[in-house]
Amino acid sequence: MLPNNNICNPIVYPDKDTNDFLSMCNDSIQKKKLLPIVDRVNALSLVIKNNPKLIGKVHIAVFCRPDANISFFDACYPKENFDIVFPLDNSTKWDSLKYKKFKNVFLREIYTVKPDFFTHNSDIIKTGRFKELLDPSAYEYYVKHKIALK
Structure with a gap:
């Protein structure tokens, strides 16, 4: 059960x-045309339900950006029990910067993994290859x- 104090007050950092x-990060999110959260959660729930290997290993939690309420994030995902993991993508300066900065923001190690296949959501949108790149349950x-997927 998630704590019920998900207040989004952006933190001002000393540097x-x-x-x-x-x-x-905020500007980037504002520019992207994202599907409504309820649709993304429903689609992800179907992906989990239809992939037995994911059941019990994947949890969907909807709350504001983690960096806007670190204490809430830490209460939901204590450092002792959870790692922060990103796919390794050195093709953009943005992602390299993100890993370094998030280590300072979250005050914990940021781990990277090299997946067999990797694509950005923005690439799926730009190419229009939704059926090919989305999980069949989500599509x-x-x-x-x-x-509308656009």
Whole structure:
């Protein structure tokens, strides 16, 4: 059960670089055309349900950006029990910077993994290859509910 104090009050960090980085994160999210959260959660829930290897290993939690409420994030995902893991993508300066800055923001180690296949959400949107790149359960959910993928 998640704590019920998910207040999103952006933290001001002592160093300008970290604050500038977090502003860039917010600006990046604002520019992206994201599907409504309820649709993303429903689609992800189907992906988990239809992939037995994921059941019990994947948890979906909806809350504001973790860096806006570190104490809430730490209460939900204590350092002793959870690692922060990102796919390794050195193709963008942004991702390299993200790993370094998040280590300072979350005050914990950031781990990277090299997946066999990697694509950004923005690449899926740009290429329009939704059926090919989305999990079949997620794609079928969007089609069934007539949710435009663009």
